[in-house]
Amino acid sequence: MISIMMTWGHMIWIFLPLPLISLLLLTILPQSFGTRLVQKIFFTRISIGHWHTRLVWVFVGASLIIFSMAARTIQMGFASAHVPCSGSSCPYHGGETMWYRRASRYRAERNFWLSLFTLVLWLLVYKIWLLNDQIMKLKRGGDGKKTSKSNSDKDD
Numbered sequence: 001m002i003s004i005m006m007t008w009g010h011m012i013w014i015f016l017p018l019p020l021i022s023l024l025l026l027t028i029l030p031q032s033f034g035t036r037l038v039q040k041i042f043f044t045r046i047s048i049g050h051w052h053t054r055l056v057w058v059f060v061g062a063s064l065i066i067f068s069m070a071a072r073t074i075q076m077g078f079a080s081a082h083v084p085c086s087g088s089s090c091p092y093h094g095g096e097t098m099w100y101r102r103a104s105r106y107r108a109e110r111n112f113w114l115s116l117f118t119l120v121l122w123l124l125v126y127k128i129w130l131l132n133d134q135i136m137k138l139k140r141g142g143d144g145k146k147t148s149k150s151n152s153d154k155d156d
Contacts, residue, residue: 011118015063018042019121026128035132043129056129060122067115073108 022042025034042056 011063011066011115015059015066015118016114016121018059019118019125022125023121023128026125026132031132032136035129035136038125038129039133042125056122056126060119060126063115063119063122067112067119070108070112070115074112 022038025038028034029037042059043054045052046055046058047053
């Protein structure tokens with residue numbers, strides 16, 4: 001139970017604000033500066049033993065794991081056949097139990113949507129960074145292609 005609570009603590013305080021800050025940096029700052037800054041922070045290469053990856057994929061993977069846990073909680077916790085109380089009243093449980101079950105369901109659904117939102121934000125950060133990086137390469141490559149073409153004409 002403590003590990004699940006720590007997961008949601010990380011989700012709310014780390015995984016949710018970081019992609020929002022990255023999106024702000026990518027969209028508000030000048031294109032080359034924002035892209036380079038986000039690249040230095042989240043697209044650095046990290047290695048754990050023989051495994052090499054970029055930091056952004058660690059965050060995407062962790063968000064995917066949290067999302068799958070939230071989806072599993074909704075699927076397993078509320079879709080089982082041994083729960084006869086699906087309506088507003090139940091002959092087997094009192095009022096407090098029904099309110100507790102409603103609150104648990106609400107919390108699970110909220111966690112599902114938050115984790116999906118965070119996963120989509122991380123994927124959006126990656127896609128926007130990739131597009132900005134391609135634009136920067138094309139701007140630099142435009143000058144480079146002209147000089148390389150003129151050099152190839154001299155060789156002929």
